[in-house]
Amino acid sequence: MGRHGLAMTFDRGCLLDIRDRASDMRWWSSEPDGFAVVDFEGKLVQIRYVVCNVCDGRGYYVNPSIDSNGIDPEEFDRDPGFREDYFSGMFDVRCELCWGSRVIPVPLYPDDLKRLSEWQEAGSDSRAIQEAEQRMGA
Ligand SMILES: [Zn+2]
Numbered sequence: 001m002g003r004h005g006l007a008m009t010f011d012r013g014c015l016l017d018i019r020d021r022a023s024d025m026r027w028w029s030s031e032p033d034g035f036a037v038v039d040f041e042g043k044l045v046q047i048r049y050v051v052c053n054v055c056d057g058r059g060y061y062v063n064p065s066i067d068s069n070g071i072d073p074e075e076f077d078r079d080p081g082f083r084e085d086y087f088s089g090m091f092d093v094r095c096e097l098c099w100g101s102r103v104i105p106v107p108l109y110p111d112d113l114k115r116l117s118e119w120q121e122a123g124s125d126s127r128a129i130q131e132a133e134q135r136m137g138a
Pocket of ligand 1: 052053054055056057058059060095096097098099100101102103
């Protein structure tokens with residue numbers, strides 16, 4: 001896979017990872033005024049809003065299946081139409097984390113925050129194992 005350090009936009013390995021996991025990171029099911037319902041336990045937690053870190057507050061991003069491995073600048077050179085489509089937003093999809101609202105709720109209290117991040121870590125661990133198994137051909 002050739003990566004020639006094109007524009008920064010294409011060199012965001014960790015963000016691309018986040019994109020793939022965005023729907024798993026959605027821990028809340030609804031947001032009644034100033035609160036959010038924690039999806040996996042049905043509890044209400046008090047929240048504040050921050051800019052969505054998956055889409056950088058845009059509400060959408062380029063479909064990960066298009067550029068999750070990075071795009072080789074040569075691909076653009078070979079196919080100017082593709083380049084045009086890419087930059088015109090043709091491959092944009094709604095952000096799976098904020099669902100286009102550009103902000104995400106964050107628990108106000110450290111206890112809630114801690115519980116959630118533990119839940120997310122547990123989730124990504126089991127997914128990492130799954131992916132490793134798939135690579136091994138399990
Ligand atoms: Zn978002």
